[in-house]
Amino acid sequence: MQSSPNSKPTTLIIRTIAAWSVALLLFFPLLFLAVTAFKTEGQAIAVPSLWVFTPTLENFVEVQARSNYLHYVWNSVVTSVVSTILGLLIAAPAAYSMAFSPTKRTKDILMWMLSTKMMPAVGALAPIYVMAKTAGLLDTKFSLIVVFTMSNLPIMVWMLYSHFKDIPHEILEASRMDGAGLWDEFRYVLLPLGMGGLASTGLLCLVLAWNEAFWALNLGSANAGTLATLVASYSSPEGLFWAKLSAASLMAIAPIIVFGWFSQKQLVQGLTFGAVK
Amino acid sequence: MSTTTVRSGGDWLRQFLPRLVLAPSFAITLVFVYGFIIYTGYISVSKSKMLPNLDFVGLDNYRKLWKTLNWQVALDNLAIFGILYIVICGALGLFLAILLDQKIRGEGFLRPIYLYPMALSFVVTGTAWKWFLNPGLGLEKTMHDWGWASFKFDWLINPDMAIYTVVIAGVWQSSGFVMAMFLAGLRGVDEEQLKAAQLDGASTFQTYWRIIIPQLRAVFLSAFVVLAHMAIKAYDLVVALTGGGPGNATEVPATFMYSYTFTRNQMGVGAASAMIMLMTIAAIIVPYLYAETREARHE
Numbered sequence: 001m002q003s004s005p006n007s008k009p010t011t012l013i014i015r016t017i018a019a020w021s022v023a024l025l026l027f028f029p030l031l032f033l034a035v036t037a038f039k040t041e042g043q044a045i046a047v048p049s050l051w052v053f054t055p056t057l058e059n060f061v062e063v064q065a066r067s068n069y070l071h072y073v074w075n076s077v078v079t080s081v082v083s084t085i086l087g088l089l090i091a092a093p094a095a096y097s098m099a100f101s102p103t104k105r106t107k108d109i110l111m112w113m114l115s116t117k118m119m120p121a122v123g124a125l126a127p128i129y130v131m132a133k134t135a136g137l138l139d140t141k142f143s144l145i146v147v148f149t150m151s152n153l154p155i156m157v158w159m160l161y162s163h164f165k166d167i168p169h170e171i172l173e174a175s176r177m178d179g180a181g182l183w184d185e186f187r188y189v190l191l192p193l194g195m196g197g198l199a200s201t202g203l204l205c206l207v208l209a210w211n212e213a214f215w216a217l218n219l220g221s222a223n224a225g226t227l228a229t230l231v232a233s234y235s236s237p238e239g240l241f242w243a244k245l246s247a248a249s250l251m252a253i254a255p256i257i258v259f260g261w262f263s264q265k266q267l268v269q270g271l272t273f274g275a276v277k
Numbered sequence: 278m279s280t281t282t283v284r285s286g287g288d289w290l291r292q293f294l295p296r297l298v299l300a301p302s303f304a305i306t307l308v309f310v311y312g313f314i315i316y317t318g319y320i321s322v323s324k325s326k327m328l329p330n331l332d333f334v335g336l337d338n339y340r341k342l343w344k345t346l347n348w349q350v351a352l353d354n355l356a357i358f359g360i361l362y363i364v365i366c367g368a369l370g371l372f373l374a375i376l377l378d379q380k381i382r383g384e385g386f387l388r389p390i391y392l393y394p395m396a397l398s399f400v401v402t403g404t405a406w407k408w409f410l411n412p413g414l415g416l417e418k419t420m421h422d423w424g425w426a427s428f429k430f431d432w433l434i435n436p437d438m439a440i441y442t443v444v445i446a447g448v449w450q451s452s453g454f455v456m457a458m459f460l461a462g463l464r465g466v467d468e469e470q471l472k473a474a475q476l477d478g479a480s481t482f483q484t485y486w487r488i489i490i491p492q493l494r495a496v497f498l499s500a501f502v503v504l505a506h507m508a509i510k511a512y513d514l515v516v517a518l519t520g521g522g523p524g525n526a527t528e529v530p531a532t533f534m535y536s537y538t539f540t541r542n543q544m545g546v547g548a549a550s551a552m553i554m555l556m557t558i559a560a561i562i563v564p565y566l567y568a569e570t571r572e573a574r575h576e
Contacts, residue, residue: 012379019381022373023390026453029405030393036408045414090305093298101295109303111566116310118562120510122534123551124313126320126544130329150309157302182290211398213513218535228400232517242414245404252401260396264389267396268457272503 030253036246044243059247066244067230073251076226079141079216080209083148084202087156090149092198095160096190100172110161113154121151121214132219139223144216148209155208155270156201162269163197204266207259227252314555321548329544338545347525348550351533354440358529359508361444362451366504367497369448370455375485377456378463388460391453399450403517406446407433410518436526439519443527447514451507455500462496463489502565506558530554 036044038055063069098106128147137143175189213228220229231252234245324332342348373391377384394402409415410433420428432438466489474484512531519527530550538547
Protein backbone atom coordinates (compact mmCIF):
# COMPACT_ATOMS: atom_id res chain seq x y z
CA MET A 1 0.00 0.00 0.00
CA GLN A 2 1.95 2.98 -1.17
CA SER A 3 -0.12 5.68 -2.83
CA SER A 4 -3.75 6.12 -2.06
CA PRO A 5 -6.21 6.38 -4.92
CA ASN A 6 -7.13 10.01 -4.95
CA SER A 7 -4.26 11.92 -3.41
CA LYS A 8 -3.99 15.36 -4.94
CA PRO A 9 -0.82 17.41 -4.51
CA THR A 10 -2.48 19.58 -1.85
CA THR A 11 -3.54 16.62 0.27
CA LEU A 12 -0.02 15.29 0.01
CA ILE A 13 1.38 18.59 1.21
CA ILE A 14 -1.05 18.66 4.13
CA ARG A 15 -0.09 15.10 5.05
CA THR A 16 3.59 15.90 4.81
CA ILE A 17 3.17 18.91 7.06
CA ALA A 18 1.16 16.81 9.51
CA ALA A 19 3.78 14.08 9.58
CA TRP A 20 6.58 16.56 10.18
CA SER A 21 4.63 18.40 12.87
CA VAL A 22 4.03 15.19 14.78
CA ALA A 23 7.72 14.39 14.49
CA LEU A 24 8.63 17.82 15.85
CA LEU A 25 6.16 17.40 18.69
CA LEU A 26 7.61 14.00 19.60
CA PHE A 27 11.16 15.25 19.33
CA PHE A 28 10.55 18.49 21.20
CA PRO A 29 11.21 17.20 24.74
CA LEU A 30 14.51 15.76 23.58
CA LEU A 31 15.46 18.92 21.78
CA PHE A 32 14.58 20.92 24.84
CA LEU A 33 16.72 18.66 26.99
CA ALA A 34 19.65 19.03 24.62
CA VAL A 35 19.37 22.81 24.49
CA THR A 36 18.93 23.22 28.24
CA ALA A 37 22.09 21.24 28.86
CA PHE A 38 24.10 24.14 27.44
CA LYS A 39 22.39 26.90 29.43
CA THR A 40 23.26 28.32 32.81
CA GLU A 41 20.80 27.49 35.60
CA GLY A 42 19.46 31.04 35.36
CA GLN A 43 18.88 30.80 31.64
CA ALA A 44 17.33 27.37 32.06
CA ILE A 45 14.44 28.68 34.13
CA ALA A 46 14.07 31.93 32.21
CA VAL A 47 10.60 32.39 30.77
CA PRO A 48 9.92 32.59 27.90
CA SER A 49 12.52 29.99 27.06
CA LEU A 50 15.66 31.30 25.49
CA TRP A 51 16.52 29.82 22.16
CA VAL A 52 19.39 32.15 21.45
CA PHE A 53 22.09 32.22 24.09
CA THR A 54 25.80 31.66 24.48
CA PRO A 55 26.22 27.95 25.07
CA THR A 56 28.19 26.99 28.13
CA LEU A 57 29.84 23.78 29.15
CA GLU A 58 29.75 24.63 32.83
CA ASN A 59 26.98 22.11 33.55
CA PHE A 60 29.08 19.27 32.29
CA VAL A 61 32.04 20.44 34.33
CA GLU A 62 29.81 20.86 37.36
CA VAL A 63 28.22 17.40 36.99
CA GLN A 64 31.66 15.88 36.69
CA ALA A 65 32.95 17.73 39.75
CA ARG A 66 29.92 17.06 41.87
CA SER A 67 29.22 13.44 41.15
CA ASN A 68 32.17 12.07 39.24
CA TYR A 69 30.23 11.74 36.07
CA LEU A 70 32.89 9.77 34.20
CA HIS A 71 32.67 7.02 36.80
CA TYR A 72 29.02 6.43 35.82
CA VAL A 73 29.83 6.62 32.12
CA TRP A 74 32.47 3.97 32.64
CA ASN A 75 30.02 1.77 34.53
CA SER A 76 27.44 2.13 31.77
CA VAL A 77 30.00 1.29 29.10
CA VAL A 78 31.41 -1.70 30.96
CA THR A 79 28.09 -3.23 31.95
CA SER A 80 26.47 -2.83 28.54
CA VAL A 81 29.47 -3.92 26.48
CA VAL A 82 30.43 -6.89 28.65
CA SER A 83 26.85 -8.10 29.00
CA THR A 84 26.39 -7.85 25.23
CA ILE A 85 29.54 -9.84 24.48
CA LEU A 86 28.70 -12.42 27.11
CA GLY A 87 25.15 -12.68 25.80
CA LEU A 88 26.35 -13.17 22.24
CA LEU A 89 28.73 -15.90 23.36
CA ILE A 90 25.94 -17.82 25.06
CA ALA A 91 23.16 -17.03 22.60
CA ALA A 92 24.94 -17.52 19.28
CA PRO A 93 25.61 -21.26 19.73
CA ALA A 94 22.04 -21.81 20.88
CA ALA A 95 20.64 -19.91 17.92
CA TYR A 96 23.01 -21.78 15.63
CA SER A 97 21.83 -25.08 16.95
CA MET A 98 18.17 -24.21 16.54
CA ALA A 99 18.63 -22.80 13.06
CA PHE A 100 20.72 -25.63 11.64
CA SER A 101 19.49 -28.67 13.53
CA PRO A 102 15.85 -27.87 14.19
CA THR A 103 13.75 -30.43 15.99
CA LYS A 104 10.01 -30.65 16.50
CA ARG A 105 10.38 -28.66 19.67
CA THR A 106 12.50 -25.81 18.30
CA LYS A 107 9.60 -23.43 17.65
CA ASP A 108 8.15 -24.13 21.08
CA ILE A 109 11.46 -23.49 22.80
CA LEU A 110 11.86 -20.21 20.95
CA MET A 111 8.38 -19.05 21.82
CA TRP A 112 8.85 -20.07 25.39
CA MET A 113 12.13 -18.16 25.62
CA LEU A 114 10.54 -15.07 24.13
CA SER A 115 7.56 -15.26 26.42
CA THR A 116 9.85 -14.93 29.42
CA LYS A 117 10.89 -11.50 28.19
CA MET A 118 7.36 -10.28 28.74
CA MET A 119 7.44 -11.09 32.41
CA PRO A 120 7.71 -8.08 34.71
CA ALA A 121 11.12 -7.64 36.24
CA VAL A 122 9.57 -7.04 39.65
CA GLY A 123 8.66 -10.73 39.68
CA ALA A 124 12.33 -11.63 39.94
CA LEU A 125 13.45 -8.65 41.99
CA ALA A 126 13.14 -10.05 45.49
CA PRO A 127 15.09 -13.27 44.86
CA ILE A 128 17.81 -11.55 42.84
CA TYR A 129 18.19 -8.81 45.39
CA VAL A 130 18.42 -11.28 48.25
CA MET A 131 20.89 -13.46 46.36
CA ALA A 132 23.08 -10.53 45.45
CA LYS A 133 23.00 -9.33 49.02
CA THR A 134 23.87 -12.74 50.45
CA ALA A 135 26.72 -13.12 48.00
CA GLY A 136 27.98 -9.63 48.78
CA LEU A 137 27.45 -8.61 45.18
CA LEU A 138 25.10 -5.70 45.71
CA ASP A 139 26.31 -2.59 43.96
CA THR A 140 28.90 -4.38 41.87
CA LYS A 141 29.27 -4.26 38.12
CA PHE A 142 29.42 -8.03 38.19
CA SER A 143 25.85 -8.44 39.39
CA LEU A 144 24.56 -5.90 36.87
CA ILE A 145 26.37 -7.67 34.04
CA VAL A 146 24.91 -11.02 35.05
CA VAL A 147 21.39 -9.64 35.27
CA PHE A 148 21.63 -7.67 32.01
CA THR A 149 22.94 -10.74 30.21
CA MET A 150 20.24 -12.99 31.57
CA SER A 151 17.42 -10.60 30.86
CA ASN A 152 18.53 -9.93 27.27
CA LEU A 153 19.36 -13.53 26.47
CA PRO A 154 15.94 -14.64 25.16
CA ILE A 155 15.78 -11.74 22.71
CA MET A 156 19.34 -12.38 21.58
CA VAL A 157 18.73 -16.06 20.95
CA TRP A 158 15.61 -15.26 19.04
CA MET A 159 17.12 -12.47 16.93
CA LEU A 160 20.19 -14.51 16.08
CA TYR A 161 17.99 -17.45 15.21
CA SER A 162 16.02 -15.42 12.70
CA HIS A 163 19.29 -14.25 11.11
CA PHE A 164 20.95 -17.66 11.05
CA LYS A 165 17.86 -19.25 9.56
CA ASP A 166 18.44 -17.19 6.43
CA ILE A 167 21.89 -18.67 5.87
CA PRO A 168 21.42 -21.31 3.17
CA HIS A 169 22.08 -24.81 4.46
CA GLU A 170 23.58 -25.79 1.12
CA ILE A 171 26.66 -23.72 1.85
CA LEU A 172 27.32 -25.66 5.03
CA GLU A 173 26.74 -28.95 3.27
CA ALA A 174 29.04 -27.98 0.44
CA SER A 175 31.79 -27.09 2.90
CA ARG A 176 31.33 -30.43 4.65
CA MET A 177 31.58 -32.20 1.30
CA ASP A 178 34.86 -30.42 0.77
CA GLY A 179 36.02 -31.91 4.04
CA ALA A 180 35.81 -28.86 6.25
CA GLY A 181 36.00 -29.72 9.94
CA LEU A 182 33.87 -28.11 12.60
CA TRP A 183 36.37 -25.36 13.19
CA ASP A 184 36.76 -24.56 9.49
CA GLU A 185 33.03 -24.59 9.12
CA PHE A 186 32.73 -22.09 11.92
CA ARG A 187 35.67 -19.94 10.94
CA TYR A 188 35.17 -19.72 7.16
CA VAL A 189 31.45 -20.21 6.66
CA LEU A 190 29.36 -19.43 9.72
CA LEU A 191 31.28 -16.51 11.11
CA PRO A 192 31.46 -14.45 7.90
CA LEU A 193 27.86 -15.18 6.98
CA GLY A 194 26.53 -14.65 10.48
CA MET A 195 28.47 -11.45 11.08
CA GLY A 196 25.59 -9.18 10.06
CA GLY A 197 23.23 -10.94 12.44
CA LEU A 198 25.71 -10.84 15.29
CA ALA A 199 26.36 -7.15 14.73
CA SER A 200 22.72 -6.10 14.63
CA THR A 201 21.79 -8.27 17.60
CA GLY A 202 24.75 -6.90 19.52
CA LEU A 203 23.70 -3.37 18.71
CA LEU A 204 20.18 -3.96 19.95
CA CYS A 205 21.48 -5.42 23.19
CA LEU A 206 23.87 -2.55 23.71
CA VAL A 207 20.93 -0.18 23.44
CA LEU A 208 18.77 -2.27 25.78
CA ALA A 209 21.52 -2.66 28.35
CA TRP A 210 22.51 1.00 28.18
CA ASN A 211 18.89 2.01 28.82
CA GLU A 212 18.24 -0.56 31.50
CA ALA A 213 17.15 1.33 34.57
CA PHE A 214 15.16 -1.03 36.73
CA TRP A 215 18.01 -3.31 37.72
CA ALA A 216 20.56 -0.53 37.65
CA LEU A 217 18.53 1.44 40.17
CA ASN A 218 17.82 -1.53 42.39
CA LEU A 219 21.10 -3.40 42.36
CA GLY A 220 23.58 -0.63 41.87
CA SER A 221 24.01 2.74 43.48
CA ALA A 222 27.24 4.54 44.18
CA ASN A 223 29.86 2.05 43.18
CA ALA A 224 28.31 0.29 40.22
CA GLY A 225 25.68 2.87 39.32
CA THR A 226 25.13 3.49 35.63
CA LEU A 227 24.13 6.76 33.99
CA ALA A 228 20.47 5.96 34.66
CA THR A 229 21.27 5.89 38.38
CA LEU A 230 23.08 9.20 38.15
CA VAL A 231 20.19 10.89 36.36
CA ALA A 232 17.72 9.44 38.84
CA SER A 233 19.79 10.76 41.73
CA TYR A 234 19.72 14.24 40.23
CA SER A 235 15.99 14.29 39.82
CA SER A 236 15.05 13.38 43.37
CA PRO A 237 15.57 16.72 45.11
CA GLU A 238 13.11 19.02 43.39
CA GLY A 239 15.67 21.78 43.35
CA LEU A 240 16.65 24.03 40.53
CA PHE A 241 19.10 21.74 38.88
CA TRP A 242 17.45 21.69 35.50
CA ALA A 243 20.50 22.60 33.50
CA LYS A 244 22.72 20.11 35.33
CA LEU A 245 20.08 17.44 35.16
CA SER A 246 19.74 18.07 31.44
CA ALA A 247 23.48 17.86 30.99
CA ALA A 248 23.64 14.55 32.81
CA SER A 249 20.66 13.26 30.82
CA LEU A 250 22.02 14.42 27.49
CA MET A 251 25.14 12.34 27.93
CA ALA A 252 22.98 9.35 28.77
CA ILE A 253 20.87 9.64 25.62
CA ALA A 254 23.48 10.84 23.12
CA PRO A 255 24.90 7.39 22.32
CA ILE A 256 21.41 6.00 21.81
CA ILE A 257 20.47 8.83 19.47
CA VAL A 258 23.37 7.63 17.31
CA PHE A 259 23.00 3.86 17.78
CA GLY A 260 19.22 4.03 17.67
CA TRP A 261 19.34 5.41 14.16
CA PHE A 262 21.08 2.29 12.93
CA SER A 263 19.16 -0.19 15.00
CA GLN A 264 15.55 0.96 14.52
CA LYS A 265 14.61 -2.21 12.71
CA GLN A 266 16.07 -4.49 15.37
CA LEU A 267 14.51 -2.39 18.08
CA VAL A 268 11.02 -2.77 16.66
CA GLN A 269 11.62 -6.43 15.99
CA GLY A 270 12.96 -7.06 19.46
CA LEU A 271 10.35 -5.06 21.32
CA THR A 272 7.42 -6.61 19.49
CA PHE A 273 8.69 -10.13 20.11
CA GLY A 274 8.98 -10.80 16.40
CA ALA A 275 5.48 -9.69 15.52
CA VAL A 276 7.14 -7.20 13.17
CA LYS A 277 9.90 -8.52 10.95
CA MET B 278 42.87 -45.08 9.34
CA SER B 279 43.48 -42.19 11.62
CA THR B 280 41.39 -39.91 9.40
CA THR B 281 38.33 -42.11 9.91
CA THR B 282 38.57 -41.88 13.67
CA VAL B 283 38.87 -38.14 13.44
CA ARG B 284 35.87 -38.04 11.11
CA SER B 285 33.72 -40.15 13.36
CA GLY B 286 34.79 -38.04 16.30
CA GLY B 287 33.67 -35.02 14.32
CA ASP B 288 30.38 -36.69 13.48
CA TRP B 289 29.74 -37.50 17.09
CA LEU B 290 30.40 -33.89 17.95
CA ARG B 291 28.19 -32.71 15.11
CA GLN B 292 25.39 -34.81 16.43
CA PHE B 293 25.54 -33.71 20.01
CA LEU B 294 26.85 -30.21 19.59
CA PRO B 295 23.45 -28.70 18.78
CA ARG B 296 21.97 -29.92 22.03
CA LEU B 297 25.09 -29.12 23.99
CA VAL B 298 25.25 -25.50 22.88
CA LEU B 299 21.54 -24.95 23.36
CA ALA B 300 21.74 -26.11 26.95
CA PRO B 301 23.21 -22.95 28.56
CA SER B 302 20.59 -20.61 27.11
CA PHE B 303 17.87 -23.05 27.96
CA ALA B 304 19.09 -23.50 31.51
CA ILE B 305 19.58 -19.79 32.11
CA THR B 306 16.10 -18.95 30.89
CA LEU B 307 14.67 -21.74 32.98
CA VAL B 308 16.43 -20.65 36.16
CA PHE B 309 16.17 -16.92 35.64
CA VAL B 310 12.49 -16.96 34.96
CA TYR B 311 10.94 -20.00 36.53
CA GLY B 312 13.35 -20.42 39.40
CA PHE B 313 12.82 -16.85 40.47
CA ILE B 314 9.09 -16.94 39.92
CA ILE B 315 8.86 -20.01 42.12
CA TYR B 316 10.96 -18.26 44.74
CA THR B 317 8.75 -15.19 44.59
CA GLY B 318 5.72 -17.45 44.78
CA TYR B 319 7.13 -19.07 47.88
CA ILE B 320 7.88 -15.74 49.52
CA SER B 321 4.29 -14.72 48.82
CA VAL B 322 2.98 -17.52 51.03
CA SER B 323 5.61 -17.07 53.72
CA LYS B 324 6.00 -14.85 56.73
CA SER B 325 8.72 -12.72 55.12
CA LYS B 326 8.82 -9.14 56.32
CA MET B 327 12.12 -7.34 56.04
CA LEU B 328 14.08 -10.48 55.26
CA PRO B 329 12.96 -13.68 53.63
CA ASN B 330 11.43 -15.98 56.21
CA LEU B 331 10.33 -19.39 55.12
CA ASP B 332 7.50 -19.97 57.66
CA PHE B 333 4.41 -20.93 55.71
CA VAL B 334 1.38 -18.69 56.25
CA GLY B 335 -0.89 -19.76 53.40
CA LEU B 336 -2.76 -17.03 51.61
CA ASP B 337 -2.50 -14.48 54.43
CA ASN B 338 -0.39 -12.13 52.33
CA TYR B 339 -2.90 -12.21 49.52
CA ARG B 340 -5.73 -11.41 51.91
CA LYS B 341 -3.69 -8.58 53.37
CA LEU B 342 -2.89 -7.36 49.86
CA TRP B 343 -6.53 -7.05 48.83
CA LYS B 344 -7.34 -5.17 52.00
CA THR B 345 -4.51 -2.70 51.42
CA LEU B 346 -5.78 0.68 50.29
CA ASN B 347 -2.62 1.37 48.27
CA TRP B 348 -3.16 -1.79 46.26
CA GLN B 349 -6.70 -0.68 45.40
CA VAL B 350 -5.30 2.68 44.32
CA ALA B 351 -2.66 0.90 42.25
CA LEU B 352 -5.29 -1.23 40.51
CA ASP B 353 -7.52 1.76 39.80
CA ASN B 354 -4.56 3.62 38.37
CA LEU B 355 -3.56 0.64 36.28
CA ALA B 356 -7.09 0.52 34.87
CA ILE B 357 -7.08 4.23 33.99
CA PHE B 358 -3.55 4.18 32.67
CA GLY B 359 -3.86 0.86 30.85
CA ILE B 360 -7.07 1.65 29.00
CA LEU B 361 -6.09 5.17 27.95
CA TYR B 362 -2.55 4.14 27.07
CA ILE B 363 -3.60 1.22 24.88
CA VAL B 364 -6.44 3.07 23.14
CA ILE B 365 -4.58 6.33 22.50
CA CYS B 366 -1.32 4.66 21.46
CA GLY B 367 -3.22 2.35 19.14
CA ALA B 368 -5.21 5.14 17.52
CA LEU B 369 -2.28 7.52 17.22
CA GLY B 370 0.02 4.75 16.02
CA LEU B 371 -2.42 3.75 13.29
CA PHE B 372 -2.92 7.38 12.29
CA LEU B 373 0.83 8.00 12.05
CA ALA B 374 1.34 4.80 10.10
CA ILE B 375 -1.33 5.74 7.56
CA LEU B 376 0.23 9.20 7.33
CA LEU B 377 3.71 7.82 6.73
CA ASP B 378 2.38 5.33 4.22
CA GLN B 379 1.47 8.12 1.78
CA LYS B 380 4.86 8.57 0.14
CA ILE B 381 5.66 11.35 2.56
CA ARG B 382 8.87 13.20 1.84
CA GLY B 383 11.62 12.23 4.25
CA GLU B 384 9.97 9.10 5.59
CA GLY B 385 13.36 7.55 6.30
CA PHE B 386 14.19 10.53 8.47
CA LEU B 387 10.84 10.66 10.27
CA ARG B 388 10.66 6.99 11.22
CA PRO B 389 13.59 7.02 13.65
CA ILE B 390 12.34 10.28 15.16
CA TYR B 391 8.99 8.68 15.90
CA LEU B 392 10.85 5.76 17.43
CA TYR B 393 13.33 7.69 19.57
CA PRO B 394 11.09 8.11 22.61
CA MET B 395 10.87 4.33 22.81
CA ALA B 396 14.58 3.81 22.20
CA LEU B 397 15.57 6.05 25.07
CA SER B 398 15.36 5.21 28.72
CA PHE B 399 12.45 7.01 30.30
CA VAL B 400 14.35 7.45 33.53
CA VAL B 401 16.38 9.88 31.46
CA THR B 402 13.80 11.49 29.18
CA GLY B 403 11.40 11.82 32.10
CA THR B 404 13.59 14.75 33.10
CA ALA B 405 12.39 16.84 30.20
CA TRP B 406 8.82 15.82 30.97
CA LYS B 407 9.02 16.93 34.56
CA TRP B 408 10.19 20.26 33.27
CA PHE B 409 7.22 20.78 30.97
CA LEU B 410 4.67 19.56 33.44
CA ASN B 411 6.01 21.47 36.42
CA PRO B 412 3.54 24.31 37.04
CA GLY B 413 6.23 26.70 38.25
CA LEU B 414 8.58 26.17 35.34
CA GLY B 415 7.08 24.59 32.26
CA LEU B 416 3.95 24.92 30.22
CA GLU B 417 1.88 26.75 32.82
CA LYS B 418 4.48 29.42 33.50
CA THR B 419 5.14 29.90 29.79
CA MET B 420 1.46 30.50 29.16
CA HIS B 421 1.27 32.94 32.08
CA ASP B 422 4.21 34.90 30.79
CA TRP B 423 2.61 35.08 27.40
CA GLY B 424 -0.30 36.81 29.08
CA TRP B 425 -2.72 33.91 29.49
CA ALA B 426 -3.05 34.43 33.23
CA SER B 427 -5.91 32.02 33.83
CA PHE B 428 -4.12 29.10 32.19
CA LYS B 429 -3.77 26.29 34.66
CA PHE B 430 -1.89 23.09 34.19
CA ASP B 431 -0.97 21.53 37.50
CA TRP B 432 -1.70 17.89 36.71
CA LEU B 433 1.71 16.78 37.92
CA ILE B 434 1.03 17.94 41.48
CA ASN B 435 -2.73 17.46 41.47
CA PRO B 436 -3.56 14.07 43.02
CA ASP B 437 -6.68 13.68 40.89
CA MET B 438 -4.91 14.36 37.63
CA ALA B 439 -1.35 13.13 38.16
CA ILE B 440 -2.05 9.71 36.65
CA TYR B 441 -2.97 11.43 33.38
CA THR B 442 0.50 12.93 33.13
CA VAL B 443 1.77 9.37 33.23
CA VAL B 444 -0.62 8.60 30.37
CA ILE B 445 0.69 11.57 28.36
CA ALA B 446 4.29 10.49 28.83
CA GLY B 447 3.42 6.88 28.07
CA VAL B 448 1.66 7.85 24.86
CA TRP B 449 4.60 10.01 23.88
CA GLN B 450 6.93 7.10 24.50
CA SER B 451 5.05 4.35 22.71
CA SER B 452 2.94 5.71 19.85
CA GLY B 453 5.85 5.90 17.42
CA PHE B 454 6.63 2.32 18.25
CA VAL B 455 3.04 1.24 17.60
CA MET B 456 3.28 3.24 14.37
CA ALA B 457 6.18 1.04 13.29
CA MET B 458 4.09 -2.08 13.92
CA PHE B 459 1.18 -0.77 11.88
CA LEU B 460 3.43 0.51 9.12
CA ALA B 461 4.89 -2.96 8.67
CA GLY B 462 1.32 -4.26 8.50
CA LEU B 463 0.25 -1.67 5.93
CA ARG B 464 3.18 -2.54 3.72
CA GLY B 465 1.93 -6.11 3.66
CA VAL B 466 -1.61 -5.32 2.52
CA ASP B 467 -2.76 -7.12 -0.60
CA GLU B 468 -2.27 -4.75 -3.58
CA GLU B 469 -4.70 -6.60 -5.82
CA GLN B 470 -7.63 -5.97 -3.53
CA LEU B 471 -6.76 -2.29 -3.34
CA LYS B 472 -6.71 -2.00 -7.11
CA ALA B 473 -10.05 -3.77 -7.32
CA ALA B 474 -11.52 -1.39 -4.73
CA GLN B 475 -10.20 1.61 -6.66
CA LEU B 476 -11.79 0.33 -9.85
CA ASP B 477 -15.08 -0.02 -8.01
CA GLY B 478 -14.77 3.63 -7.06
CA ALA B 479 -14.25 3.22 -3.32
CA SER B 480 -13.20 6.37 -1.49
CA THR B 481 -9.94 6.51 0.47
CA PHE B 482 -11.87 6.26 3.72
CA GLN B 483 -13.87 3.27 2.48
CA THR B 484 -10.71 1.58 1.26
CA TYR B 485 -9.12 1.92 4.68
CA TRP B 486 -12.20 1.06 6.69
CA ARG B 487 -13.40 -1.88 4.63
CA ILE B 488 -10.26 -3.40 3.16
CA ILE B 489 -7.06 -2.30 4.84
CA ILE B 490 -7.98 -2.18 8.52
CA PRO B 491 -9.64 -5.62 8.51
CA GLN B 492 -6.41 -7.01 7.07
CA LEU B 493 -4.49 -5.55 9.98
CA ARG B 494 -6.28 -7.69 12.53
CA ALA B 495 -3.12 -9.58 13.41
CA VAL B 496 -1.24 -6.31 13.96
CA PHE B 497 -3.99 -5.01 16.21
CA LEU B 498 -3.72 -8.14 18.28
CA SER B 499 0.09 -7.94 18.57
CA ALA B 500 -0.08 -4.25 19.37
CA PHE B 501 -2.63 -4.95 22.08
CA VAL B 502 -0.56 -7.70 23.67
CA VAL B 503 2.64 -5.66 23.57
CA LEU B 504 0.99 -2.52 24.96
CA ALA B 505 -1.00 -4.40 27.60
CA HIS B 506 2.05 -6.10 29.02
CA MET B 507 3.98 -2.84 28.99
CA ALA B 508 1.14 -1.13 30.86
CA ILE B 509 1.16 -3.78 33.56
CA LYS B 510 4.94 -3.63 33.84
CA ALA B 511 5.03 0.19 33.84
CA TYR B 512 7.59 1.28 36.39
CA ASP B 513 10.11 3.66 34.81
CA LEU B 514 7.41 6.06 33.68
CA VAL B 515 5.94 6.46 37.12
CA VAL B 516 9.20 6.50 39.03
CA ALA B 517 10.76 9.09 36.75
CA LEU B 518 7.73 11.32 36.49
CA THR B 519 5.91 11.32 39.82
CA GLY B 520 7.63 8.74 41.99
CA GLY B 521 4.16 7.37 42.74
CA GLY B 522 3.04 10.70 44.17
CA PRO B 523 1.72 13.12 45.07
CA GLY B 524 1.01 10.99 48.11
CA ASN B 525 0.04 7.67 46.61
CA ALA B 526 -1.94 9.20 43.74
CA THR B 527 0.04 7.52 40.98
CA GLU B 528 0.82 4.24 42.67
CA VAL B 529 0.79 1.39 40.13
CA PRO B 530 1.32 -2.33 40.79
CA ALA B 531 5.04 -2.23 39.98
CA THR B 532 5.78 0.69 42.31
CA PHE B 533 3.56 -0.90 44.96
CA MET B 534 5.51 -4.12 44.73
CA TYR B 535 8.76 -2.24 45.01
CA SER B 536 7.83 -0.13 48.00
CA TYR B 537 6.24 -2.97 49.96
CA THR B 538 9.19 -5.26 49.38
CA PHE B 539 11.98 -2.82 50.02
CA THR B 540 10.87 0.21 51.96
CA ARG B 541 7.88 -0.94 53.97
CA ASN B 542 9.36 -4.27 55.01
CA GLN B 543 6.37 -6.27 53.84
CA MET B 544 8.22 -8.63 51.52
CA GLY B 545 5.43 -11.22 51.64
CA VAL B 546 2.78 -8.73 50.55
CA GLY B 547 5.11 -7.36 47.88
CA ALA B 548 5.73 -10.86 46.53
CA ALA B 549 1.99 -11.52 46.51
CA SER B 550 1.47 -8.42 44.37
CA ALA B 551 4.26 -9.54 42.03
CA MET B 552 2.54 -12.91 41.64
CA ILE B 553 -0.75 -11.19 40.74
CA MET B 554 1.07 -9.15 38.09
CA LEU B 555 2.77 -12.24 36.72
CA MET B 556 -0.49 -14.12 36.50
CA THR B 557 -2.25 -11.24 34.76
CA ILE B 558 0.49 -10.96 32.16
CA ALA B 559 0.54 -14.71 31.69
CA ALA B 560 -3.22 -14.67 31.14
CA ILE B 561 -2.70 -12.21 28.29
CA ILE B 562 0.39 -13.65 26.61
CA VAL B 563 -0.02 -17.39 26.95
CA PRO B 564 -3.11 -17.61 24.69
CA TYR B 565 -1.47 -15.18 22.27
CA LEU B 566 1.80 -17.09 22.03
CA TYR B 567 -0.10 -20.35 21.82
CA ALA B 568 -2.02 -19.04 18.81
CA GLU B 569 1.20 -17.71 17.28
CA THR B 570 3.04 -21.02 17.56
CA ARG B 571 0.10 -22.87 16.12
CA GLU B 572 0.06 -20.52 13.18
CA ALA B 573 3.80 -20.97 12.71
CA ARG B 574 3.30 -24.74 12.56
CA HIS B 575 0.73 -24.45 9.80
CA GLU B 576 3.09 -22.45 7.64
